[in-house]
Amino acid sequence: xxxGVALRDVREQLFDAAERILLRDGPNALTSRAVTTEAGCAKxxxxxxxxxxxxxxxxxxxxxxxxxxxxxxxxxxxxxTGTVAGNLTAAxxxxxxxxxxxxxxxxxxxxxxxxRLRQAGASGVPVLTEATAIIAAYLAAERGLGRLAAxxxxxxxxxxxxxxxxxxxxxxxxxxxxxxAVHKVVSTAxxxxxxxxxxxxxxxxxx
Numbered sequence: 001x002x003x004g005v006a007l008r009d010v011r012e013q014l015f016d017a018a019e020r021i022l023l024r025d026g027p028n029a030l031t032s033r034a035v036t037t038e039a040g041c042a043k044x045x046x047x048x049x050x051x052x053x054x055x056x057x058x059x060x061x062x063x064x065x066x067x068x069x070x071x072x073x074x075x076x077x078x079x080x081t082g083t084v085a086g087n088l089t090a091a092x093x094x095x096x097x098x099x100x101x102x103x104x105x106x107x108x109x110x111x112x113x114x115x116r117l118r119q120a121g122a123s124g125v126p127v128l129t130e131a132t133a134i135i136a137a138y139l140a141a142e143r144g145l146g147r148l149a150a151x152x153x154x155x156x157x158x159x160x161x162x163x164x165x166x167x168x169x170x171x172x173x174x175x176x177x178x179x180x181a182v183h184k185v186v187s188t189a190x191x192x193x194x195x196x197x198x199x200x201x202x203x204x205x206x207x
Contacts, residue, residue, distance in 0.1 A: 091134070148190070
């Protein structure tokens with residue numbers, strides 16, 4: 001088996017094991033030995049592929065952040081379709097999945113990991129920072145289509161939605177909040193920025 005393929009397989013095996021531990025036992029249970037045991041690997045495997053445990057965790061975080069790109073692309077493609085509130089409700093539910101929240105908790109809990117991520121150029125809180133950019137890009141697209149007011153502050157709206165979404169989804173043991181509750185928060189947040197200009201006379205931004 002080519003070395004590159006073998007390395008990728010081992011990394012994914014270790015990453016998946018770390019996620020399972022995070023979701024089941026929380027960030028304090030995450031150790032190199034716990035990860036290799038969960039993955040069914042020899043104890044030294046992790047350190048053969050990563051300089052240390054924080055390097056492993058930093059790579060895990062960056063890998064999971066990269067997966068947000070596809071969610072962002074999907075959301076941008078929805079601009080101009082459905083309703084803005086409906087699209088945002090679905091997006092927040094996707095962005096604040098249990099794994100994403102677990103990653104945020106991990107970064108918050110480990111000083112060494114935060115330092116390693118900062119050294120690599122990360123700013124803010126990983127996952128939340130990227131999620132904010134995704135929401136801001138979508139809102140800007142909707143503003144360009146006239147479904148939000150021309151003077152809508154999309155960057156501030158994105159911060160508001162991500163901050164509120166984080167509060168809504170955190171601490172629920174993997175169970176998302178009621179969709180109606182998320183939709184109500186979204187609708188309230190964007191109310192001042194919406195335009196009532198859908199072809200059928202309804203609220204293009206609401207619903």
